[in-house]
Amino acid sequence: MSATAQKKAPMPTDIRARKGDTPLVSLTAYTTPMAQLMDAHCDFVLVGDSVGMVLHGLPSTLEVTMEMMILHGQAVSRGLSRAMMVIDMPFGSYEQSPEQAFDSAARLMRETSAGAVKLEGGQHMAPTIDFLVKRGIPVMAHIGLTPQSINTLGGYTVQGRGPQADNLMQDAKDVAEAGAFAVVLEKVPEGLADRITAQIGIPTIGIGASAGCDGQILVVDDMLGLFTAFKAKFVKRYAHLGEAGEAAIAAYAREVRARRFPGPEHVFADEAPKPKAGA
Numbered sequence: 001m002s003a004t005a006q007k008k009a010p011m012p013t014d015i016r017a018r019k020g021d022t023p024l025v026s027l028t029a030y031t032t033p034m035a036q037l038m039d040a041h042c043d044f045v046l047v048g049d050s051v052g053m054v055l056h057g058l059p060s061t062l063e064v065t066m067e068m069m070i071l072h073g074q075a076v077s078r079g080l081s082r083a084m085m086v087i088d089m090p091f092g093s094y095e096q097s098p099e100q101a102f103d104s105a106a107r108l109m110r111e112t113s114a115g116a117v118k119l120e121g122g123q124h125m126a127p128t129i130d131f132l133v134k135r136g137i138p139v140m141a142h143i144g145l146t147p148q149s150i151n152t153l154g155g156y157t158v159q160g161r162g163p164q165a166d167n168l169m170q171d172a173k174d175v176a177e178a179g180a181f182a183v184v185l186e187k188v189p190e191g192l193a194d195r196i197t198a199q200i201g202i203p204t205i206g207i208g209a210s211a212g213c214d215g216q217i218l219v220v221d222d223m224l225g226l227f228t229a230f231k232a233k234f235v236k237r238y239a240h241l242g243e244a245g246e247a248a249i250a251a252y253a254r255e256v257r258a259r260r261f262p263g264p265e266h267v268f269a270d271e272a273p274k275p276k277a278g279a
């Protein structure tokens with residue numbers, strides 16, 4: 001494909017315009033090679049704070065820092081040429097005030113070239129979303145199960161069942177009204193996710209929500225079977241790379257112990273090969 005014919009990375013406004021269209025496709029990424037694998041297939045790639053649990057072995061996302069997000073954001077950015085990059089604002093970097101959120105979001109975008117930030121929270125974060133958007137920071141909202149709040153939510157539980165439904169609907173309406181260009185719905189019952197999708201004017205991105213959402217996102221290590229510490233109901237494993245990787249490592253260990261690796265094709269002769277005549 002010529003450079004001029006190459007597809008341009010979508011902007012947050014393009015993602016917003018996809019409301020009700022073909023479903024938006026998204027995955028998380030934390031490294032350059034993984035970003036390269038998904039660049040041609042995803043509309044946007046999220047540098048999620050799930051990086052803390054998935055790559056660093058942390059017990060939750062609460063321990064993730066700005067420095068970790070920036071390092072992984074820079075790595076992912078180097079692997080993308082056509083998908084938009086969204087980066088998570090880590091716990092403690094935005095909740096205190098809109099001004100604190102602006103400083104953190106501007107730093108994340110400046111140092112990683114992300115096209116947008118994502119933050120968790122509904123009605124109470126709407127004034128912050130409004131403040132950021134009015135100052136040039138595109139915001140993706142995240143409501144329902146918000147993993148940075150597990151200690152107040154009481155764990156990784158489904159959100160919005162029964163009497164909680166109206167409150168979650170209000171969260172969705174408020175973040176849309178505040179100017180978010182899309183909203184992640186995590187662990188929201190299917191019927192409620194469909195009603196939210198029908199009632200707000202921005203795309204809903206489901207993770208454990210509904211096939212009727214305007215898009216879907218999964219943690220890439222979950223769907224590739226690389227992260228196996230636990231498996232949420234909403235995860236579909238499209239591959240079992242963890243098992244394949246462990247089998248390969250075991251084969252390598254056996255061959256090293258039996259002196260079958262390295263083979264003749266992997267070692268170097270004492271004498272350098274003679275240059276070919278005429279070369």
Ligand code: KIV
Nearest residue numbers: 028048049050184219
């Ligand atoms: O951090 C993350 O990976 C996320 C999603 C999967 C939505 O926030």
